[in-house]
Amino acid sequence: MTNTENILAPGTIGRRRAAPLPEQPPQLWKSVTPKKAYDVIIVGGGGHGLATAYYLAKNHGLNNIAVIEKGWLAGGNTARNTTIIRSNYLWDESAAIYEHSLKLWETLEEDLGYEMFFSQRGVLTLAHSVSDVRSKRRNFFANALNGIDSEWLTPEEVKKLVPIINISPDVRYPVHGATYQPRGGIAKHDWVAWGYAKAASDLGVDIIQGTEVTGFDIRNNKVHGVQTSRGSIAADKVGLVAAGHSSILANLAGFSIPIQSRPLQALVSPLLEQVLNTVVMSGAVHVYVSQAHKGELVMGAGTDAFNSYAQRGGFHVIEHQLAAALELFPIFSRAQVLRTWGGIVDIAPDASPIIGLTPVENLFINTGWGTGGFKATPGSGWVMAYTMANGTPHALNQPFALERFLTGHLIDEHGAAGVAH
């Protein structure tokens, strides 16, 4: 690589090779043997669980915390998503919590002292039909009322922003317009998890991998600890942050949650020159695509129709997604699919998260992020930490309590977000 090439910033379109990633330090977090007891145990070592532990230590002064992970750190949905970050949700409750998260993203690298390639390259959400235009414009106006940066773009303005997009009117899914959130973008998901893990570990959080929670010590409807594949560990408070496996854990603790676990797939191309420096999403045709730092096209597909824990999905879902992607971006026809994978997402009836208290005292839950959890990582951890430290939800997550399924006050983001949540 020449010096001239090095000057170009990441994300700049041009003939250049991608900048190299910084070297990793040899060890980011300490290896520990579980203690007999903790003040707080977080079950689930993904982005949300690590962020919860970090904010418990940093914002609430707790220093006897463990994160217990069945597999390896951030090996679930944190490693399997398409890293899109935005906050332009329809409903006030969603807009508030995702915007809080986006604001945390904007200072996260400084806060954690760890680079994670957070790139506010903007997120486009395309509209393909008259009704699509109406609902996206409604979304755009709702965002304006909530003070969230959002713009409405005509097809020509979309083309100006993304030169490789096909805005021909005579295709199956023509582009009729788009909402655009300039502050949206992407980040490098592994680095986000490592950043939180390092910062949490530096604050004294024990990160315990390869340890499965197999039960809970519940007496008089109050949790006193967990049983694990490495023995019992006592805890004053326990938080379940296990995404697709939340139903299993809730059942072990003796209650049910309105969650269905489904495979959600994504794929990448080999490393290509930079052709796309905006995130493009289309709920109607089940496409969302960005070009990552190193040059691979990262695309997300839809969820499979059925419940599954298999971390793989049907190939017809990928085919459907690629067919629509090729029509939008004819240039992609010469790219190859390098790899596809699936993650198990936790979907609530209203496609909104469930964050807060459970029927068991001192047992808290954070689940239901479904197909859109990555962008919420900082905000989710922040409100979960507040809720666990204070024993009562923050105003931001109060509307997302389990009780909403009893009161009927659902936060229906299905229609607002489409599949690309």
Place this chain on the structure above:
Amino acid sequence: MLHIPCPHCGLRNETEFHYGAEAGVAYPDPNALTDIEWAKFLHIRANPKGWLAERWVHFAGCGRWFNLWRNTITHEIGPAYLPFTQQPKAPDNIGKEDSKA
């Protein structure tokens, strides 16, 4: 893609079907339920890791609903059966430990 045995049409591709989640959830008398019981009926469906008896409708074929045992870890297909008939036993060779979760 799953190959699903429709009891009326035989083995067909998954794309001919729509999914209907947990099978055998009877419609209750709303007036006889507490708010909590009603919320459970509306929103809670089984989400086990292992065998699940679930509903499918063959929308691109006979258009009829039926029930099917399917394993949510292996995607293995078990017996299909008609609604309001005797439910066959869950195939118990795989995913047994969590089948009641």
